[in-house]
Amino acid sequence: MGSSGSWYSLVLSILLVSIQGNVLANGSQNKFYPHAPPMKTIQNEYGDQIDCVDFYSQPAFAHPLLRSHKFQMKPSFLPKDLLKDAPSDTNLTAMPKLSLGVNGTCPEGTVPILRGPQDPNIVTKSHRSLPSLQYSTAGHEYAVVSMSGSKYHGSSALLNLWNPLVDANEVGFSLGQLWAVSDINGAINTVEAGWHVFPKFYSGDTRTRLFIYWTSDGYKKTGCYNLKCPGFVQVSTKLAPGAVLPASTYKGSQLYLNFFVYRDPKTAHWWLRVADEWIGYWPRTIFTTLASGATRLEWGGEIINGGTTVHTTTDMGSGHFPSEGLDGVSASFNNLQYVDQNYKVMKPTSVSPIVPRPKCYDLKLFGDVGGNRGYTFFFGGPGRNANCR
Template identity: 30%
Template sequence: MPIKRNEFRMHQRIVQQTLLMLYFLLSYNGAQGDEKLSKLEEVELEKQLKLLNKPAVKTVKTKYGDIYDCVDFYKQRAFDHPLLKDHNFYPKMKPTLSRIKKNSNSSTVSSSSTIWSKDGGCPFGTVPVKRITKDNLIRQRRMPQPEDVTFDTQFDVSNNNSELKGRYISSQGYKIAIARTPNEPNNRFAGAGMATSVYNPHVKDGQHSGSRLKIQKGSDILQVGWRVDPTLYGDTKTRLFIHFQAGKTHCFNTLCPGFVQVDSEFPLDRSYQNMLSQRGGKTWDATMYIDRDLANGNWWLLMTRSFNQVGFWPQRIFTDLTSFATNVEWGGVAYSPPGVPKPPMGSSFFPIKNSSYDGYCSEITILNEKGKTIKVDETITHTDNPSMYQVFAEPIWHNSEWRYFVLYGGPGESPHV
């Protein structure tokens, strides 16, 4: 496999050089604020925008004002990845998944067409890609490093108790309130899923807050969820997000090569403006899965209860996730830069073990190595600071039955009144 390794190293060098170039282009003294870009900086930004914004077959708008380019499937950003140059992917490809999802019908029309304005969505053979602007690139210089949370297993030997305990080490600025599978290096998970309630916690000043499903092995990570993130998106709307980390390379949505979109209707950074939960009132949730293709190891993103097949991360871009995941977690994450108070999370209140009032992840599932669903009824919970955020994982009475929930949230350092 020497050729693949060389290509991978070349790809890492290209990514590092690009990030370095952007750093020098976009780094300013904070006091300079709105200082205009020099001509050289303008030219370099235009070059970057040309690389990112592929030619559009059609341009469409959502009802909420977002502009998407319908990009030819074969010209999407994913295929700029050196390891995907000689791919054999095509628009009609379908994964080999567990039996429950094999016959999933595409209800994309009913689940996502409601977000498009009267000109409709993208035609078959194209994929919707949110247009990148100069402001997007400038904001990205303020994006924090990815969350770096490690989990150490240790034994609690007090009172002759040999129970496994967990210790988390969170990177600066991030706070989590999550439940996760018991830590076991021999775990072999082929995916996981959840239905998560959708809220719009108030964030500002470089903060972000969201809910996510995260699977991991070693330094490779896959995430899907929703988040409110003005730095990433330029607004305070609640939006779908995906994120992958392969070694030292990491990326949201399709801002860099890696994720191959297949669905022509389902945008990766769609707004959930029409389905926000009201605490104590109507609750909306979004269903999402990450599922490993039984035939080739590609990791598929499935959305809605009909398992709409949105796209996939190809196995070949990973090192550790070329096989199975060892860890899965569900729950909330919040971030603020140094010196800025922590934002609210979930419903913005501490959970009271009532799904009508709490931020939650329900219908949580994990898949074994054969793609069969494993019932989750035991997890390890963790929150960094219980005075800001709390989390519970337990069965609660919901819709006339007992169901296992992860209930999380809190006011952060800005008490909700």
């Protein structure tokens, strides 16, 4: 599909953006996707309904700052030393093959969008936090590593996939993700991607799913999960934010997935790649400071402690501490890398662990163990236990 598109699609897009612009403000959440009727709808083996929507009619182009946006279909440049996605270490199994499901694919010229309602209050209340800001009053708890002190243009990691138990009585989630953050004079911008289990967001569904998030004002008014507000421009026809991901099994098969966020040096858009698929990008115009690069990178796990009198029983990672065992027992992040200000791919030389409640959720840092496993740490825990109440 060329960037000019067909005349018909362009006219239709302009009309739709005009209509949507009256409904969607910058960063606001909409209960249903207000896109045009899909060209095709897929129901996958999990019961999800996935709409194949005309590229120009996706939610992103309803953003006031993107009405005349000149889009990209792939990054303009990639560092030549970007390491391969597939792990070669014998302790790591091959990454799962991802798709929209066994019941079909979206046609060229469309993008897949997971259909479904949501409570907008869940979005604004649940993700207003950042590990390094230590928002203890927000109920967020972490086991992450952080690095700062330079300008960064990308971040990647091989995430171990799990399906943690999330307390059904709380508006909570459990996730493993990476953050690229710009924090200049308190103006916090982020792009975030990984896997999560978030029952309240997905109408009770407890499967592990791919997710994205962004904010341009420190989680106050802008940003959202997946495509629930205009901003992220999707280009993939094969994979959609919100897609179900397979999970590892305790002392059994271990599954891993590579996530990579990357600032294009020509356009300054922040791109997302999952495995070998470019999902799309966050345009530079929706940010205030992140367009020039990130000032901090973070990787790890997060939960919400929604308990009022006792600690939540929500798992982080596999629900087991690294002290109980490593591969097959606790969850891991592998092959941590970053893209420096000269667009050279680097391994961290040092990071700072952030583990505010190690008796509830802990982290064991190994550093660079070599091979494609690279810079590695294990994390997680069960939440409420004899030492965590």
